[in-house]
Amino acid sequence: MATGQQRDSTATPVARVFRGEREVEAIDAADRGLAYGDGVFETLRAHRGDAPWWDAHWARLRRGARALGLPVPEEAQVRDVACALLRGEDAVLKVLLTRGVGGRGYAPPHAAVPTWVVSRHPLPPAPPEAGLRVRWCHTRLAIQPGLAGLKHCNRLEQVLARAEAGMPGTDAPSSDERPSDEGLMLSTAGDVISATSANLFVLRDGQWWTPPVTGCGVAGICRAWVLAHAPAGEAVMAPRDVEAADAVFLCNAVRGILPVARLATRCWARHPRLEALRAQFAADVPAFALETP
Template sequence: MVATPRYFVGRDRVDSLPDHDRGLAYGDGLFETMRAVHGSVPWWPAHWQRLQRGAQALRLSLPAEAQVREEAERMLEGGDGVLKLIVTRGAGGRGYPAPEESVPNWILSRHPLPPATPSAGLALRWCETRLALQPALAGIKHCNRLEQVLARSEWADPDIHEGLVLSAEGDVVSATAANVFVLRDGRWTTPLVDRCGIAGVCRAWAVDALQACEARLAVTDVEAADAVFLCNAVRGILPVARLGSRTWRPHPQVMELQHRLAAAHPAFVTEVS
């Protein structure tokens, strides 16, 4: 089910990644990981908008949206799954200076859906790896992801589903591949992503749906929360059942949010049944 990726340079399909790609050399690119259902990507506009914000921050050119979407839907062949798009700055010489006019390289790949979420909720741990504070890159989904790779390499136990990561200053930022929301005193909060972390597409949906507050969160804010969930655009709303020795029972507000997402986004219907 993992199809061969498709490679493009500007408007043209090519057989493989062109030589001297700056994505490979420096992680000089952006990516989006999207949930597809019945051959299309319901959150396409939100993904493309985030890609545009990233392209603006990195001053790199994007391919034409209409063509990328058409190729994405062609690759899905009417099916479900996960679609990944990487866009790099394209070819560059040796060295950091970016060409004045660059033609982006872009790669589409299709992947199976991740395993279903345990019905009891996720088990989490705290990661030792901290996220460095870099406002110039915060929020965008760029291809410099060694911190996430290091954080995710801290455990191999399959009974731990995700890890929460702190910033260099000790505030809670996110899981390695999902955003986090906590319920405290009847109010939902998710960490700011202005210094590190990624502004997730599902995070934006949930902030709006819950009228959630964006703020710095301490470890104790999470551990003392009445409910916690993770979310991302591939897996939707993921209730958290355990964090170290702390446990939570299913919370009605999280279940209700899952139902709202399923109603808003057809890919997530099966998750709730």
């Protein structure tokens, strides 16, 4: 059971569940998050008990809730619960918000009381020193402008793609069948979009480029940091554009900026522009400084 407060362990996930303002014992079997993925979530990196990007995560959660018509709990209460779970330590924090308990059927209840869950998780292992090995996934991202960019809970495409990425590679030489660290996903139109749980940037012509997320994909918080702090822009790209790039990295709000060392048969050495960006990032957001080898 992940539910309940377990105050003595930092390694075990701990979750607290609320319906509206009231803490409850467990998720109701009729919760619409369970039935339909009718919710949104945020995953944050907490550093010494604080979440440096809280405001950006909360703003995205509110955007997603507005798009889906979900009621939103009081930010102060959610943040208090998060702080209590963190106890001043480093961890990954997840906030999940659903439309709450509903009858059978897709129609949203008129007076929904949201369910929200705040959970604390161990930090992920440090990324491989040599850089990530990634592969192309067969599972594609469907184009749905009405949900694109949001961190909603309909994530079967990512689940299926991540399962592929963790399987021995079929597009790599036969001597090299270790599971990949991540998988890159195309849209059903064939454009490169992102990794399963990270955004993608490529260096080309001296500038960083990332695919737009207006048709599918998630508008990542770390992606927004890069767009705001580096010479970077959005560009539609094909797989060959990624493979021809001078450098490639993935990024998300839990693991920061992760250099890619290998994609299918293409290998990249560390690029000075990428090292400079990582140094700038670690200086600006100390929560991620530990991830820099």
